[in-house]
Amino acid sequence: MAAIRVSHLVKRYPEKTAVDDISFEIGEGEFLVLVGPSGCGKTTTLRLLAGLEAPTSGGIYFGERCVNEIRPRDRNVAMVFQDYAVFPHMTVFENIAYGLRARHVPSKVIQERVSKAAATFRIDHLLRRKPRQLSGGERQRVALSRAMVRDADLYLYDEPLANLDAQLRHQAREDILTLHREKGKPSVYVTHDQSEAMAMGDRIAVMRAGKIEQIGTGAELYERPHNLFVAYFIGTPSINLFDVELVGENGGLWVRNQAFSLRLPPVLAERLHPYLGRTLKMGLRPEDLHVPRLAPFAVTEENQMKGVVNVIEPTATGCSVYLSTLEANPQDFVATFRTRLPAQYLGKEVPLAVHLEKAHFFHPETEQSLL
Ligand SMILES: Nc1ncnc2c1ncn2[C@@H]1O[C@H](COP(=O)(O)OP(=O)(O)O)[C@@H](O)[C@H]1O
Ligand SMILES: [Mg+2]
Incomplete structure (x- = not known):
């Protein structure tokens, strides 16, 4: 049975439906990430789970129990807020201990837990300071520690790492996941950063305009997006x-525009045959465009396109190459390679092998996946 269940949850404000009929479950010990653009309803969803907002309709269940009518402090939820509210008049130690003191946890246990959390987040040397004597990143780690010392039934994180620099952010992600695994409790983590979602989530729910567009593992969302929004996000x-x-031509099915003509592999041809003669949206991931002689598949005239190289951007593992198609109205696109492309290719026309088996196709109006 799911540890947490959300059923047809709606939160309507006079001017705005912030959460628009969402349903999902969280397993015991699962780390679920909510990701989506600003204003899509992520914070509202967390506040509903915490009991800080009352749903307009729908239900929230902790195990079998509907908690709609249960007050926030009786839900036993730990939450890290987006603005990492810390109490300015309390020391770091007291800030972290706050939730435990409120629950009358014995002093000795408080001492142990605060020490451990502070050590994990590397703020153990700051326990006697006041928040104003800390950097933003340090204050953020105080807020994280305060949530993680708790023995909660559900942990909620609202973009807790947004204000940390890259190095600290990566470290803090690891620390949060380490503590999460130790606790084995359901967690919901909100971010607008899809790479953070991919790095952290057991599963990821992609939100847009108050709805969940798709929920699944990172690999599922990446390889089998249900619609164009998820594919692009x-x-x-x-x-x-x-x-x-x-x-349809030469006994095969082709995708064609001003810039290229590519023959679909049999599986895709069969799937897309009902759309013969239609214009569709095709999605090609940057890593599914290859330098022909390095492609992991047989390259022919029928699976190549061309582009002019505009920018070569080195990455840790190779490079991102920004190109334009060769047509009257050139379209920009990008390919990522696992090798470095020498600068001499700048401004040149290059062939690219297209891994068509990995192409995505979307309905031009509904933008739903056709695969
Ligand atoms: N208390 C409120 N009153 C009215 N509108 C709100 C309130 N809280 C949030 N909203 C609106 O609901 C939408 C979702 O907000 P929010 O959940 O904060 O989004 P996110 O966290 O994904 O950026 C936004 O359009 C926001 O302006
Ligand atoms: Mg928010």
């Missing part, structure tokens, strides 16, 4: 999108 650089016409 997950992955960096973003998926390339082309309008293509589906054409």
Whole structure:
């Protein structure tokens, strides 16, 4: 049975439906990430789970029990807020201990837990200071420690790492996940950063305009996005999108536009046959465009396109190459390679092998996946 269940949850404000009929479950010990653009309803969802907002309709269940009518402090939820509210008049130690004192946990236990959390987040040398004597990143780690010392039934995190620099952010992600695994309790973590979601979530729920567009593992969202929004939101650089016409020729099915003509492999041809003659949106991930001689599949005239190299950007593992198609109205697209492309290719026309088996296709109006 799910540890937490949310059923047709709605939160409507006079001017705005912040959460618009969402349903999901969280397993015992699962780390669920909510990701989506600003204003899509992530914070509202967390506040509903915590009991800080009352739903307009729908139910929230902790195990079998509907908690809609249960006050926040009786839900036993620990939450890290986006603005990491810490009490300015209390020391770091007292800030971290706050939730435990409120629950009359014995002093000795408080001492142990605060020490452990502070050590994990590397603020153990700051326990006697007041928040104003701390950097933003240190204050953030106080707020994290305060949530993580608790024995809660549910942990909620609202973009807790947004204000940390890259190094600290990576470290803090690891620390949060380490403590999460030790506790084995359900957690919901909110971020607008898809790479953070991919790095942390057992499963990820992609939200847009108050709705959950898709929920699944990072690999599922990446490899089998249900719609164009999810395909575009997950992955960096973003998926390339082309309008293509589906054409039957030479006993095969081709996707064609001003810039290229590519023959679909049999599996895709069969799936897309009902759309013969239609214009579809095709998505190609940057890593599914290859230097022809390095492609992990047989390269022919029928699975190549061309582009002019505009920018070569080195990455840790190779490079991102920004190109334009060769047509009257050139379209920009990007390829990522596992090797460095020498600068001499700048401004040159290059062939690219397209891994068509990995292409995505979307309905031009509904933007739902056709695969
Ligand atoms: N208390 C409120 N009153 C009115 N509108 C609100 C309130 N809280 C949030 N909203 C609106 O609901 C939408 C979702 O907000 P929020 O959940 O904070 O989004 P996110 O955390 O994903 O950025 C936004 O349009 C926001 O302006
Ligand atoms: Mg928010």
